[in-house]
Amino acid sequence: MDFALAEEQQMLADVVGRFVDNEYAFEARRRLAATTQCWSSAHWSTLADMGLLALNVPEQYGGLGASPAETMIVMEALGRGLVLEPFLSTAVLGARLIGVAGHEARKASWLASLAAGSLKTALATLEPGARFDLWNVTTTAKASGAGYVLNGRKGVVLHGDSADLLFVSARTSGEPTDTAGITLFAVDAKATGVTVKGFPALDGQRVAEITLDDVHVNADAVLGTVDEGFALLEWTVDHGIFALCAEAVGAMEKLADLTYDYLRTRKQFGAPIGKFQALQHRAADILSAVEQARSMVYFAAAKLADDDTRESHRAVCAAKAMIGRSGRFVAQQAIQLHGGMGMTDELSVGWYVKRLTCIDMTWGNTEHHVELYGAYL
Structure with missing residues (x-):
């Protein structure tokens, strides 16, 4: 399987990455999270202007009609910045659910408003x-x-x-x-x-x-x-879980980068602590966990693109279980390697750990999805 991004997909990743880099520096994100709304209306308008809210809107209603792969690319980039805007609820769940099951007389109006940013779901x-x-x-x-x-x-x-x-x-x-x-x-x-x-x-x-x-x-x-409606509900939640898994990969990747930077700069006994072999082994284990999680999300994206809902549901359950385990491992190692500072809100590491914890508990934790996967075997 070719995991390389197509040219258009790479452009999408670059555009969303620049938005996150420009608007979601850690201190800016902390200030935003402390507001009453907890997210920015200006950022929401920017996402609409970039066309990202129309990502999962069907083409016949003026959207991009993107595949799960494009959703994965966007959510991974948003995960790196711990973006707070309600993108998942509206641009993934809302767009997909309205697109496949909305009342025909209202579908066009709803989807147009959603893509423009004036309707949130x-x-x-x-x-x-x-x-x-x-x-x-x-x-x-x-x-x-x-x-x-x-x-x-x-x-x-x-x-x-x-x-x-x-x-x-x-x-x-x-x-x-x-x-x-x-x-x-x-x-x-x-x-x-x-x-x-x-x-x-x-x-x-x-x-x-x-x-x-x-x-x-x-x-x-x-x-x-x-x-x-249960099959439709399960299908919708599967797309939401998949998007969360992609977001978690982005968060884990950023958390790993922060940890590697700390190992390179923190000195002990006159040398960067990253020179100690035991810590190098831990860094390698972190990288392995992130890449395992990424592979499972790619697998789920391929299955969601097919019409076999049973197979796609199994793939999403497997991805969610792996994300939960990998996220917990990466979070624990990052905190351990950062020492006491990793537990504080003044350091971004702690916020990534909190987000990974909440992702694990959203629509079923690791144990829940292992049980579901076993029931489908």
Whole structure:
């Protein structure tokens, strides 16, 4: 398999890399994370002007119709800078879900607004007490007239407090842990009965708790088919997990670079500590872990480009499991090699470790995805 980037892909990587280098120096990122919104509206407009928000919008709706490989390239670059803007929630999850399952009468308008940066989305699927099980849905959607009435709670919704449109999984039939009977709905975040409480996560990203209290939606709010939304939800989350894995590779790569620089400059006993063979072995182990993770993300990108959802789901589970293990190893080694400074917020190392920790816990940790992968064998 040829892992070399095509000319257009290399140009994309260079453009996003320059944006990250120019706008996401560590101190600038720290100041941004300390604001109420935790991300920059100016940066969001820049991403729209660069065409990155249209990356996963189908070509027939004015987008770029990119493959998973392009998403991987962008997310890896964003991971190197720990970018805070809601790119994953909107430009990956939102664009792909609307593109394949949005109501035809509203699809063009939604996608155009999304690409322009005026529409932000969030996937509200996990519930309190459900851990990582997408099928554990107690939020209900009961038919009412020409639409539905939604009631329930959703937890830890990534960028839920900045979203204009929420994609909500709700049960239209069946028992709380059945995969059948789940339907996806597009819900206006400002609709009557929707309560959104946002708060910062460990890594500086924004998440939200969302309550739905007698929220009325029309029939055209349904994404896909009534009672058959689980496969669509799983497909969407797989694309989100894949993007997170690519982001984690970028974060691990930057964390490794910071550690190598420290080994070259920190002196002990009159010599850089990188000259000590034991630490050289650790540096080599870090590089090996990063490259293993990168290989699994490339594998997942190839499988997601195919139409075999079973194989792509297995590949994403394998990639998420490997990312969790590699991320934990690289984070532990980076902190150890930096000494006590690696634990402080004043050093960027600690923030990369926090982000890798949160990525591991998003939509299922390593153990969860090992279990899922085993179930598919």
